[in-house]
Protein backbone atom coordinates (compact mmCIF):
# COMPACT_ATOMS: atom_id res chain seq x y z
CA UNK A 1 0.00 0.00 0.00
CA UNK A 2 1.51 3.41 -0.89
CA UNK A 3 2.52 5.54 2.09
CA UNK A 4 0.05 8.32 2.86
CA UNK A 5 1.88 11.68 2.89
CA UNK A 6 1.74 13.18 6.36
CA UNK A 7 0.74 16.84 6.71
CA UNK A 8 3.36 18.95 8.44
CA UNK A 9 2.14 19.63 11.95
CA UNK A 10 3.20 22.91 13.49
CA UNK A 11 3.53 23.09 17.27
CA UNK A 12 0.38 24.47 18.94
CA UNK A 13 2.42 27.02 20.86
CA UNK A 14 3.10 28.88 17.61
CA UNK A 15 -0.61 29.72 17.25
CA UNK A 16 -0.85 31.01 20.83
CA UNK A 17 1.99 33.33 20.07
CA UNK A 18 -0.20 35.29 17.61
CA UNK A 19 -0.83 38.86 18.75
CA UNK A 20 -4.43 39.28 20.09
CA UNK A 21 -5.04 41.94 17.47
CA UNK A 22 -4.79 39.31 14.73
CA UNK A 23 -7.67 37.40 16.30
CA UNK A 24 -9.77 40.52 16.41
CA UNK A 25 -9.03 41.39 12.79
CA UNK A 26 -9.59 37.81 11.61
CA UNK A 27 -13.05 37.73 13.24
CA UNK A 28 -13.87 41.24 12.11
CA UNK A 29 -12.92 40.65 8.50
CA UNK A 30 -14.29 37.10 8.21
CA UNK A 31 -16.92 36.61 5.49
CA UNK A 32 -19.17 34.81 7.98
CA UNK A 33 -21.58 36.88 10.11
CA UNK A 34 -20.12 36.59 13.62
CA UNK A 35 -21.50 37.94 16.88
CA UNK A 36 -20.35 37.52 20.48
CA UNK A 37 -22.90 37.83 23.27
CA UNK A 38 -23.04 37.68 27.05
CA UNK A 39 -24.76 34.64 28.66
CA UNK A 40 -28.18 36.32 28.16
CA UNK A 41 -27.60 36.70 24.41
CA UNK A 42 -27.01 40.44 24.62
CA UNK A 43 -24.72 41.39 21.76
CA UNK A 44 -21.23 42.58 22.74
CA UNK A 45 -19.59 42.36 19.34
CA UNK A 46 -20.72 41.99 15.70
CA UNK A 47 -18.41 41.89 12.67
CA UNK A 48 -18.77 43.58 9.28
CA UNK A 49 -20.33 40.49 7.62
CA UNK A 50 -22.99 40.50 10.39
CA UNK A 51 -23.90 44.02 9.34
CA UNK A 52 -24.05 42.98 5.67
CA UNK A 53 -26.37 40.01 6.40
CA UNK A 54 -28.68 41.60 9.00
CA UNK A 55 -28.61 45.24 7.83
CA UNK A 56 -27.81 46.38 11.38
CA UNK A 57 -24.54 48.22 11.92
CA UNK A 58 -22.32 47.36 14.88
CA UNK A 59 -23.46 50.45 16.77
CA UNK A 60 -27.13 49.62 16.28
CA UNK A 61 -26.90 46.11 17.73
CA UNK A 62 -24.36 46.38 20.54
CA UNK A 63 -26.26 45.98 23.81
CA UNK A 64 -29.35 44.58 22.03
CA UNK A 65 -30.53 40.96 22.45
CA UNK A 66 -30.09 38.58 19.55
CA UNK A 67 -33.88 38.18 19.62
CA UNK A 68 -33.86 41.50 17.78
CA UNK A 69 -33.21 39.42 14.65
CA UNK A 70 -36.13 37.08 15.20
CA UNK A 71 -38.95 37.17 12.64
CA UNK A 72 -41.20 35.84 15.44
CA UNK A 73 -42.14 32.85 13.32
CA UNK A 74 -39.51 30.28 14.31
CA UNK A 75 -41.28 27.61 16.44
CA UNK A 76 -40.71 27.91 20.21
CA UNK A 77 -39.45 24.30 20.34
CA UNK A 78 -36.47 25.33 18.20
CA UNK A 79 -35.44 27.99 20.71
CA UNK A 80 -36.06 25.62 23.60
CA UNK A 81 -33.80 22.97 22.04
CA UNK A 82 -31.22 25.64 21.27
CA UNK A 83 -31.13 26.96 24.80
CA UNK A 84 -31.16 23.45 26.32
CA UNK A 85 -28.00 22.64 24.38
CA UNK A 86 -26.32 25.99 25.13
CA UNK A 87 -27.18 25.74 28.85
CA UNK A 88 -25.55 22.31 28.86
CA UNK A 89 -22.48 24.00 27.33
CA UNK A 90 -22.88 22.17 24.06
CA UNK A 91 -22.78 23.94 20.68
CA UNK A 92 -26.02 24.19 18.71
CA UNK A 93 -26.59 24.35 14.96
CA UNK A 94 -29.86 24.95 13.22
CA UNK A 95 -31.98 27.20 11.05
CA UNK A 96 -33.92 30.27 12.24
CA UNK A 97 -36.19 32.62 10.37
CA UNK A 98 -34.74 36.11 10.87
CA UNK A 99 -35.67 39.57 9.73
CA UNK A 100 -33.28 42.17 8.38
CA UNK A 101 -33.34 45.72 9.62
CA UNK A 102 -35.46 46.71 6.63
CA UNK A 103 -38.10 44.10 7.61
CA UNK A 104 -37.21 41.53 4.92
CA UNK A 105 -37.24 37.96 6.28
CA UNK A 106 -34.29 35.66 5.57
CA UNK A 107 -33.39 32.11 6.49
CA UNK A 108 -30.29 31.95 8.69
CA UNK A 109 -28.15 28.89 9.23
CA UNK A 110 -26.68 29.39 12.66
CA UNK A 111 -24.04 27.80 14.84
CA UNK A 112 -23.75 28.99 18.45
CA UNK A 113 -20.88 27.86 20.66
CA UNK A 114 -20.63 28.57 24.39
CA UNK A 115 -17.37 30.20 25.54
CA UNK A 116 -16.43 28.59 28.88
CA UNK A 117 -13.89 30.09 31.30
CA UNK A 118 -11.35 28.26 33.46
CA UNK A 119 -13.89 27.84 36.25
CA UNK A 120 -16.22 26.04 33.85
CA UNK A 121 -18.72 28.85 33.56
CA UNK A 122 -20.24 30.15 30.36
CA UNK A 123 -19.06 33.70 29.95
CA UNK A 124 -20.07 34.34 26.35
CA UNK A 125 -21.69 32.86 23.28
CA UNK A 126 -20.13 32.92 19.84
CA UNK A 127 -22.74 33.06 17.07
CA UNK A 128 -21.95 32.43 13.40
CA UNK A 129 -24.62 32.72 10.75
CA UNK A 130 -25.04 32.78 7.00
CA UNK A 131 -27.99 33.68 4.82
CA UNK A 132 -29.23 30.48 3.15
CA UNK A 133 -32.44 31.96 1.67
CA UNK A 134 -31.32 31.42 -1.93
CA UNK A 135 -29.97 27.94 -1.21
CA UNK A 136 -33.29 27.04 0.42
CA UNK A 137 -35.19 28.42 -2.59
CA UNK A 138 -33.12 26.30 -4.97
CA UNK A 139 -33.60 23.21 -2.78
CA UNK A 140 -37.35 23.76 -2.86
CA UNK A 141 -37.31 24.29 -6.64
CA UNK A 142 -35.47 20.96 -7.07
CA UNK A 143 -37.82 19.24 -4.61
CA UNK A 144 -40.91 20.65 -6.36
CA UNK A 145 -39.56 19.62 -9.74
CA UNK A 146 -38.89 16.11 -8.40
CA UNK A 147 -42.44 15.94 -7.01
CA UNK A 148 -43.86 17.18 -10.30
CA UNK A 149 -41.87 14.65 -12.32
CA UNK A 150 -42.87 11.87 -9.91
CA UNK A 151 -46.54 12.86 -10.17
CA UNK A 152 -46.40 12.89 -13.98
CA UNK A 153 -44.46 9.62 -14.12
CA UNK A 154 -46.81 8.00 -11.59
CA UNK A 155 -49.89 9.12 -13.52
CA UNK A 156 -48.57 7.58 -16.75
CA UNK A 157 -50.33 4.36 -17.75
CA UNK A 158 -46.99 2.73 -18.56
CA UNK A 159 -44.29 1.45 -16.24
CA UNK A 160 -40.92 3.19 -15.95
CA UNK A 161 -37.71 2.13 -14.27
CA UNK A 162 -34.34 3.83 -14.35
CA UNK A 163 -31.37 1.50 -13.80
CA UNK A 164 -27.77 2.40 -13.07
CA UNK A 165 -24.94 0.51 -14.75
CA UNK A 166 -24.92 -2.15 -12.04
CA UNK A 167 -28.62 -2.79 -12.69
CA UNK A 168 -29.81 -1.08 -9.49
CA UNK A 169 -33.23 0.57 -9.89
CA UNK A 170 -32.79 4.28 -9.07
CA UNK A 171 -36.29 5.48 -9.92
CA UNK A 172 -39.60 3.84 -10.76
CA UNK A 173 -43.35 4.60 -10.84
CA UNK A 174 -46.67 3.16 -9.61
CA UNK A 175 -47.23 1.06 -12.72
CA UNK A 176 -43.78 -0.47 -12.27
CA UNK A 177 -44.56 -1.31 -8.63
CA UNK A 178 -47.75 -3.07 -9.81
CA UNK A 179 -45.51 -5.42 -11.81
CA UNK A 180 -44.04 -6.68 -8.52
CA UNK A 181 -47.42 -8.31 -7.81
CA UNK A 182 -47.98 -9.44 -11.38
CA UNK A 183 -44.60 -11.07 -11.88
CA UNK A 184 -44.07 -11.99 -8.22
CA UNK A 185 -40.36 -11.26 -8.45
CA UNK A 186 -38.09 -8.89 -6.53
CA UNK A 187 -37.13 -6.76 -9.51
CA UNK A 188 -39.46 -6.86 -12.55
CA UNK A 189 -36.93 -4.91 -14.67
CA UNK A 190 -34.36 -7.69 -14.22
CA UNK A 191 -36.85 -10.46 -15.01
CA UNK A 192 -38.06 -8.69 -18.16
CA UNK A 193 -34.54 -7.89 -19.34
CA UNK A 194 -33.53 -11.54 -18.72
CA UNK A 195 -36.34 -12.48 -21.09
CA UNK A 196 -35.78 -9.95 -23.89
CA UNK A 197 -32.00 -9.27 -23.69
CA UNK A 198 -30.35 -12.22 -21.91
CA UNK A 199 -26.81 -10.64 -21.79
CA UNK A 200 -28.02 -7.28 -20.52
CA UNK A 201 -25.96 -7.36 -17.28
CA UNK A 202 -22.61 -7.55 -19.09
CA UNK A 203 -23.59 -5.13 -21.86
CA UNK A 204 -25.02 -2.55 -19.44
CA UNK A 205 -21.84 -2.63 -17.36
CA UNK A 206 -19.41 -2.52 -20.29
CA UNK A 207 -21.17 -1.11 -23.38
CA UNK A 208 -24.46 0.46 -22.25
CA UNK A 209 -25.18 1.78 -25.77
CA UNK A 210 -25.69 -1.81 -26.98
CA UNK A 211 -28.41 -2.27 -24.37
CA UNK A 212 -30.70 0.15 -26.21
CA UNK A 213 -33.59 -1.43 -28.13
CA UNK A 214 -37.24 -0.79 -28.96
CA UNK A 215 -40.45 -2.77 -28.50
CA UNK A 216 -39.14 -6.16 -27.48
CA UNK A 217 -41.97 -8.23 -26.14
CA UNK A 218 -41.94 -10.39 -23.05
CA UNK A 219 -44.78 -12.78 -22.38
CA UNK A 220 -45.64 -13.23 -18.71
CA UNK A 221 -47.52 -16.39 -17.83
CA UNK A 222 -49.43 -16.82 -14.64
CA UNK A 223 -50.94 -20.11 -13.55
CA UNK A 224 -54.48 -18.85 -13.31
CA UNK A 225 -55.77 -16.06 -15.51
CA UNK A 226 -54.61 -14.61 -18.78
CA UNK A 227 -51.08 -14.30 -20.04
CA UNK A 228 -49.72 -10.75 -20.12
CA UNK A 229 -47.67 -9.25 -22.94
CA UNK A 230 -45.26 -6.49 -22.02
CA UNK A 231 -43.44 -4.45 -24.59
CA UNK A 232 -40.07 -3.20 -23.36
CA UNK A 233 -38.19 -0.21 -24.82
CA UNK A 234 -34.91 1.04 -23.41
CA UNK A 235 -32.99 4.28 -23.82
CA UNK A 236 -29.71 5.51 -22.46
CA UNK A 237 -29.61 8.50 -20.14
CA UNK A 238 -26.43 10.36 -19.23
CA UNK A 239 -26.43 11.54 -15.63
CA UNK A 240 -23.94 13.68 -13.69
CA UNK A 241 -22.03 11.73 -11.11
CA UNK A 242 -22.86 12.62 -7.50
CA UNK A 243 -19.51 11.34 -6.15
CA UNK A 244 -17.23 13.87 -4.46
CA UNK A 245 -14.27 12.85 -6.61
CA UNK A 246 -16.12 13.92 -9.76
CA UNK A 247 -16.55 17.52 -8.50
CA UNK A 248 -13.68 18.97 -10.53
CA UNK A 249 -14.05 16.72 -13.57
CA UNK A 250 -16.91 15.85 -15.92
CA UNK A 251 -17.85 12.63 -14.13
CA UNK A 252 -20.70 11.06 -16.03
CA UNK A 253 -22.68 7.94 -15.26
CA UNK A 254 -25.01 6.16 -17.60
CA UNK A 255 -28.55 5.16 -16.74
CA UNK A 256 -30.84 2.81 -18.65
CA UNK A 257 -34.47 3.91 -18.82
CA UNK A 258 -36.95 1.07 -19.28
CA UNK A 259 -40.40 1.90 -20.59
CA UNK A 260 -42.75 -1.05 -20.18
CA UNK A 261 -46.13 -1.02 -21.92
CA UNK A 262 -48.87 -3.60 -21.49
CA UNK A 263 -49.91 -4.72 -25.00
CA UNK A 264 -52.02 -7.66 -23.80
CA UNK A 265 -55.36 -6.67 -25.42
CA UNK A 266 -53.76 -6.30 -28.83
CA UNK A 267 -51.89 -9.57 -28.49
CA UNK A 268 -55.01 -11.38 -27.20
CA UNK A 269 -56.86 -10.42 -30.38
CA UNK A 270 -54.00 -11.72 -32.49
CA UNK A 271 -53.74 -14.81 -30.30
CA UNK A 272 -57.39 -15.70 -30.79
CA UNK A 273 -57.00 -15.59 -34.56
CA UNK A 274 -53.71 -17.47 -34.34
CA UNK A 275 -55.15 -20.22 -32.09
CA UNK A 276 -58.02 -20.80 -34.51
CA UNK A 277 -55.62 -21.09 -37.45
CA UNK A 278 -53.28 -23.29 -35.43
CA UNK A 279 -56.12 -25.59 -34.41
CA UNK A 280 -56.90 -26.19 -38.07
CA UNK A 281 -53.23 -26.81 -38.91
CA UNK A 282 -52.80 -29.22 -35.99
CA UNK A 283 -55.96 -31.14 -36.85
CA UNK A 284 -54.73 -31.45 -40.42
CA UNK A 285 -51.26 -32.50 -39.32
CA UNK A 286 -52.73 -35.03 -36.90
CA UNK A 287 -54.73 -36.59 -39.72
CA UNK A 288 -51.71 -36.86 -42.00
CA UNK A 289 -49.55 -38.02 -39.07
CA UNK A 290 -52.08 -40.78 -38.40
CA UNK A 291 -51.87 -41.76 -42.08
CA UNK A 292 -48.07 -41.65 -41.96
CA UNK A 293 -48.00 -43.79 -38.85
CA UNK A 294 -50.60 -46.23 -40.22
CA UNK A 295 -48.71 -46.70 -43.46
CA UNK A 296 -45.34 -46.94 -41.70
CA UNK A 297 -46.73 -49.54 -39.31
CA UNK A 298 -48.29 -51.48 -42.20
CA UNK A 299 -44.98 -51.48 -44.13
CA UNK A 300 -43.10 -52.47 -40.96
CA UNK A 301 -45.47 -55.41 -40.40
CA UNK A 302 -45.55 -56.47 -44.08
CA UNK A 303 -41.75 -56.63 -44.11
CA UNK A 304 -41.76 -59.40 -41.50
CA UNK A 305 -43.52 -62.10 -43.71
CA UNK A 306 -41.54 -60.91 -46.73
CA UNK A 307 -38.31 -61.55 -44.85
CA UNK A 308 -39.58 -65.03 -43.91
CA UNK A 309 -40.45 -65.64 -47.58
CA UNK A 310 -36.96 -64.49 -48.63
CA UNK A 311 -35.35 -67.02 -46.23
CA UNK A 312 -37.68 -69.75 -47.52
CA UNK A 313 -36.79 -68.90 -51.14
CA UNK A 314 -33.07 -69.13 -50.26
CA UNK A 315 -33.58 -72.58 -48.70
CA UNK A 316 -35.75 -73.74 -51.66
CA UNK A 317 -33.19 -72.53 -54.21
CA UNK A 318 -31.10 -75.69 -53.93
CA UNK A 319 -33.93 -78.23 -53.83
CA UNK A 320 -36.50 -76.69 -56.17
CA UNK A 321 -35.02 -73.75 -58.15
CA UNK A 322 -38.17 -73.35 -60.27
CA UNK A 323 -40.44 -72.85 -57.25
CA UNK A 324 -37.77 -70.66 -55.63
CA UNK A 325 -37.74 -68.50 -58.78
CA UNK A 326 -41.51 -68.07 -58.67
CA UNK A 327 -41.29 -67.17 -54.98
CA UNK A 328 -38.54 -64.65 -55.66
CA UNK A 329 -40.57 -63.07 -58.44
CA UNK A 330 -43.52 -62.77 -56.07
CA UNK A 331 -41.15 -61.33 -53.46
CA UNK A 332 -39.74 -58.76 -55.89
CA UNK A 333 -43.25 -57.73 -56.94
CA UNK A 334 -44.30 -57.39 -53.28
CA UNK A 335 -41.22 -55.29 -52.52
CA UNK A 336 -42.05 -53.07 -55.49
CA UNK A 337 -45.55 -52.57 -54.11
CA UNK A 338 -44.13 -51.85 -50.69
CA UNK A 339 -41.85 -49.26 -52.24
CA UNK A 340 -44.84 -47.68 -53.98
CA UNK A 341 -46.62 -47.65 -50.64
CA UNK A 342 -43.60 -45.94 -49.05
CA UNK A 343 -43.68 -43.24 -51.69
CA UNK A 344 -47.28 -42.32 -50.95
CA UNK A 345 -46.59 -41.76 -47.24
CA UNK A 346 -47.54 -38.08 -46.78
CA UNK A 347 -44.58 -35.86 -45.98
CA UNK A 348 -44.38 -33.93 -42.72
CA UNK A 349 -45.32 -30.24 -43.32
CA UNK A 350 -42.57 -27.68 -43.62
CA UNK A 351 -42.06 -26.01 -40.26
CA UNK A 352 -39.79 -22.98 -39.94
CA UNK A 353 -37.04 -22.75 -37.31
CA UNK A 354 -37.67 -19.76 -35.04
CA UNK A 355 -37.04 -18.64 -31.44
CA UNK A 356 -39.90 -20.25 -29.54
CA UNK A 357 -41.45 -19.38 -26.19
CA UNK A 358 -42.11 -22.74 -24.52
CA UNK A 359 -44.81 -21.27 -22.25
CA UNK A 360 -46.64 -20.04 -25.33
CA UNK A 361 -46.53 -23.53 -26.87
CA UNK A 362 -47.85 -25.10 -23.65
CA UNK A 363 -50.66 -22.57 -23.34
CA UNK A 364 -51.61 -23.14 -27.00
CA UNK A 365 -51.76 -26.88 -26.36
CA UNK A 366 -53.91 -26.39 -23.26
CA UNK A 367 -56.25 -24.14 -25.20
CA UNK A 368 -56.58 -26.66 -28.01
CA UNK A 369 -57.13 -29.53 -25.56
CA UNK A 370 -59.62 -27.62 -23.36
CA UNK A 371 -62.77 -29.26 -24.82
CA UNK A 372 -61.32 -32.77 -24.29
CA UNK A 373 -60.07 -31.92 -20.79
CA UNK A 374 -63.48 -30.52 -19.80
CA UNK A 375 -65.24 -33.48 -21.37
CA UNK A 376 -63.14 -35.91 -19.35
CA UNK A 377 -63.64 -33.90 -16.14
CA UNK A 378 -59.90 -33.33 -15.72
CA UNK A 379 -58.70 -30.59 -13.39
CA UNK A 380 -55.75 -28.69 -14.89
CA UNK A 381 -52.98 -27.21 -12.78
CA UNK A 382 -50.87 -24.90 -15.01
CA UNK A 383 -47.74 -23.69 -13.24
CA UNK A 384 -45.51 -21.76 -15.62
CA UNK A 385 -42.35 -19.86 -14.74
CA UNK A 386 -43.39 -16.24 -15.40
CA UNK A 387 -40.82 -15.56 -18.12
CA UNK A 388 -38.63 -17.95 -20.05
CA UNK A 389 -35.79 -17.34 -22.49
CA UNK A 390 -36.62 -18.47 -26.04
CA UNK A 391 -35.49 -21.84 -27.43
CA UNK A 392 -34.64 -22.34 -31.08
CA UNK A 393 -37.11 -24.78 -32.56
CA UNK A 394 -39.91 -25.81 -34.87
CA UNK A 395 -43.16 -24.58 -33.25
CA UNK A 396 -45.47 -27.02 -35.03
CA UNK A 397 -43.39 -30.05 -34.06
CA UNK A 398 -43.20 -28.85 -30.45
CA UNK A 399 -46.95 -28.25 -30.31
CA UNK A 400 -47.54 -31.75 -31.70
CA UNK A 401 -45.12 -33.16 -29.10
CA UNK A 402 -46.82 -31.54 -26.11
CA UNK A 403 -50.27 -32.23 -27.51
CA UNK A 404 -49.33 -35.90 -27.79
CA UNK A 405 -48.21 -35.88 -24.13
CA UNK A 406 -51.43 -34.16 -22.99
CA UNK A 407 -53.52 -36.52 -25.17
CA UNK A 408 -51.71 -39.50 -23.59
CA UNK A 409 -52.50 -38.14 -20.13
CA UNK A 410 -56.19 -37.54 -20.98
CA UNK A 411 -56.42 -41.04 -22.41
CA UNK A 412 -54.78 -42.58 -19.35
CA UNK A 413 -57.19 -40.91 -16.94
CA UNK A 414 -60.28 -41.49 -19.07
CA UNK A 415 -60.59 -45.19 -18.29
CA UNK A 416 -63.95 -46.06 -16.83
CA UNK A 417 -64.32 -45.57 -13.10
CA UNK A 418 -61.01 -43.69 -12.70
CA UNK A 419 -61.74 -41.08 -10.04
CA UNK A 420 -58.67 -38.91 -9.63
CA UNK A 421 -58.30 -36.86 -12.80
CA UNK A 422 -55.62 -34.19 -12.48
CA UNK A 423 -53.24 -32.88 -15.08
CA UNK A 424 -50.31 -30.72 -13.99
CA UNK A 425 -48.18 -28.75 -16.44
CA UNK A 426 -45.10 -26.93 -15.19
CA UNK A 427 -42.31 -25.01 -16.84
CA UNK A 428 -39.16 -24.19 -14.91
CA UNK A 429 -35.86 -22.54 -15.62
CA UNK A 430 -33.05 -24.84 -14.51
CA UNK A 431 -29.28 -24.68 -14.81
CA UNK A 432 -28.94 -23.64 -18.47
CA UNK A 433 -32.09 -25.52 -19.38
CA UNK A 434 -35.87 -25.27 -19.47
CA UNK A 435 -37.70 -28.20 -17.92
CA UNK A 436 -41.34 -28.93 -18.74
CA UNK A 437 -43.29 -31.55 -16.83
CA UNK A 438 -46.60 -33.02 -17.95
CA UNK A 439 -47.85 -35.22 -15.12
CA UNK A 440 -51.14 -36.99 -14.67
CA UNK A 441 -52.89 -38.92 -11.92
CA UNK A 442 -53.68 -41.90 -14.18
CA UNK A 443 -52.59 -45.50 -13.68
CA UNK A 444 -49.04 -44.74 -14.90
CA UNK A 445 -46.64 -47.00 -16.79
CA UNK A 446 -45.07 -49.90 -14.83
CA UNK A 447 -41.37 -49.24 -14.10
CA UNK A 448 -40.19 -52.20 -16.21
CA UNK A 449 -42.13 -50.93 -19.24
CA UNK A 450 -41.04 -47.30 -19.04
CA UNK A 451 -37.90 -47.73 -21.14
CA UNK A 452 -39.91 -49.63 -23.76
CA UNK A 453 -42.37 -46.76 -24.04
CA UNK A 454 -39.97 -44.98 -26.42
CA UNK A 455 -39.66 -47.99 -28.77
CA UNK A 456 -41.50 -47.57 -32.08
CA UNK A 457 -44.92 -49.28 -32.10
CA UNK A 458 -44.91 -49.88 -28.36
CA UNK A 459 -48.31 -49.17 -26.86
CA UNK A 460 -49.69 -49.74 -23.42
CA UNK A 461 -53.13 -49.00 -24.84
CA UNK A 462 -55.57 -51.22 -26.57
CA UNK A 463 -54.31 -51.75 -30.13
CA UNK A 464 -57.87 -52.26 -31.28
CA UNK A 465 -58.62 -48.71 -30.14
CA UNK A 466 -56.54 -47.49 -33.04
CA UNK A 467 -53.18 -46.91 -31.31
CA UNK A 468 -50.06 -47.99 -33.02
CA UNK A 469 -47.68 -46.55 -30.45
CA UNK A 470 -45.42 -44.14 -32.30
CA UNK A 471 -46.26 -41.04 -30.16
CA UNK A 472 -43.43 -41.26 -27.62
CA UNK A 473 -40.83 -42.47 -30.09
CA UNK A 474 -41.75 -39.49 -32.31
CA UNK A 475 -41.59 -37.19 -29.27
CA UNK A 476 -38.12 -38.51 -28.49
CA UNK A 477 -37.01 -37.84 -32.06
CA UNK A 478 -38.43 -34.28 -31.92
CA UNK A 479 -36.57 -33.61 -28.67
CA UNK A 480 -33.33 -35.05 -30.05
CA UNK A 481 -33.70 -32.66 -33.02
CA UNK A 482 -34.15 -29.80 -30.52
CA UNK A 483 -31.00 -30.76 -28.58
CA UNK A 484 -33.11 -31.90 -25.66
CA UNK A 485 -34.30 -35.04 -23.94
CA UNK A 486 -37.56 -36.57 -22.82
CA UNK A 487 -37.99 -39.04 -20.01
CA UNK A 488 -40.82 -40.76 -18.21
CA UNK A 489 -41.11 -41.07 -14.45
CA UNK A 490 -43.78 -41.82 -11.91
CA UNK A 491 -45.77 -38.72 -11.02
CA UNK A 492 -46.40 -37.66 -7.39
CA UNK A 493 -49.88 -39.14 -7.59
CA UNK A 494 -48.58 -42.46 -8.91
CA UNK A 495 -49.46 -41.65 -12.52
CA UNK A 496 -47.16 -40.79 -15.37
CA UNK A 497 -44.85 -37.75 -15.54
CA UNK A 498 -43.23 -36.87 -18.86
CA UNK A 499 -40.18 -34.68 -18.29
CA UNK A 500 -39.00 -32.67 -21.27
CA UNK A 501 -35.71 -30.78 -21.05
CA UNK A 502 -34.48 -28.12 -23.51
CA UNK A 503 -30.78 -27.26 -23.27
CA UNK A 504 -30.08 -23.53 -23.53
CA UNK A 505 -26.34 -23.95 -23.97
CA UNK A 506 -26.45 -25.78 -27.31
CA UNK A 507 -27.76 -24.52 -30.64
CA UNK A 508 -29.98 -27.05 -32.40
CA UNK A 509 -30.20 -24.98 -35.63
CA UNK A 510 -27.94 -27.33 -37.62
CA UNK A 511 -29.83 -30.43 -36.47
CA UNK A 512 -33.16 -28.78 -37.25
CA UNK A 513 -31.85 -27.76 -40.65
CA UNK A 514 -32.82 -24.11 -40.70
CA UNK A 515 -31.86 -20.58 -39.70
CA UNK A 516 -33.80 -18.99 -36.86
CA UNK A 517 -35.23 -15.70 -38.09
Ligand code: FAD
Nearest residue numbers: 037039040041066067069070079080083096112125126127
Ligand atom coordinates in the same frame (compact mmCIF):
# COMPACT_ATOMS: atom_id res chain seq x y z
P1 FAD B 1 -37.01 34.36 24.55
O1 FAD B 1 -37.64 35.16 25.62
O2 FAD B 1 -35.62 34.70 24.23
O3 FAD B 1 -37.15 32.79 24.98
C1 FAD B 1 -37.36 31.70 24.07
C2 FAD B 1 -37.03 30.40 24.79
O4 FAD B 1 -35.63 30.33 25.08
C3 FAD B 1 -37.73 30.26 26.10
O5 FAD B 1 -38.17 28.92 26.24
C4 FAD B 1 -36.71 30.64 27.13
O6 FAD B 1 -36.87 29.91 28.33
C5 FAD B 1 -35.38 30.23 26.46
N1 FAD B 1 -34.29 31.16 26.81
C6 FAD B 1 -34.15 32.42 26.42
N2 FAD B 1 -33.01 32.93 26.89
C7 FAD B 1 -32.44 31.96 27.64
C8 FAD B 1 -31.26 31.88 28.40
N3 FAD B 1 -30.43 32.92 28.51
N4 FAD B 1 -30.97 30.72 29.01
C9 FAD B 1 -31.81 29.69 28.93
N5 FAD B 1 -32.95 29.69 28.20
C10 FAD B 1 -33.25 30.82 27.59
N6 FAD B 1 -32.58 34.19 17.83
C11 FAD B 1 -33.08 34.51 16.64
O7 FAD B 1 -34.31 34.50 16.44
N7 FAD B 1 -32.25 34.83 15.59
C12 FAD B 1 -30.89 34.86 15.74
O8 FAD B 1 -30.19 35.14 14.79
C13 FAD B 1 -30.36 34.54 16.99
N8 FAD B 1 -29.03 34.50 17.18
C14 FAD B 1 -28.51 34.21 18.42
C15 FAD B 1 -27.13 34.22 18.61
C16 FAD B 1 -26.58 33.89 19.85
C17 FAD B 1 -25.09 33.91 20.03
C18 FAD B 1 -27.45 33.51 20.91
C19 FAD B 1 -26.86 33.18 22.25
C20 FAD B 1 -28.81 33.53 20.75
C21 FAD B 1 -29.37 33.87 19.50
N9 FAD B 1 -30.76 33.87 19.29
C22 FAD B 1 -31.24 34.19 18.06
C23 FAD B 1 -31.69 33.48 20.34
C24 FAD B 1 -32.32 34.70 20.97
O9 FAD B 1 -31.48 35.14 21.96
C25 FAD B 1 -33.70 34.39 21.55
O10 FAD B 1 -33.63 33.36 22.49
C26 FAD B 1 -34.71 34.03 20.47
O11 FAD B 1 -34.67 34.97 19.43
C27 FAD B 1 -36.12 33.97 21.01
O12 FAD B 1 -36.48 35.19 21.46
P2 FAD B 1 -37.86 35.50 22.17
O13 FAD B 1 -37.81 36.88 22.60
O14 FAD B 1 -38.98 35.11 21.20
O15 FAD B 1 -37.94 34.48 23.34
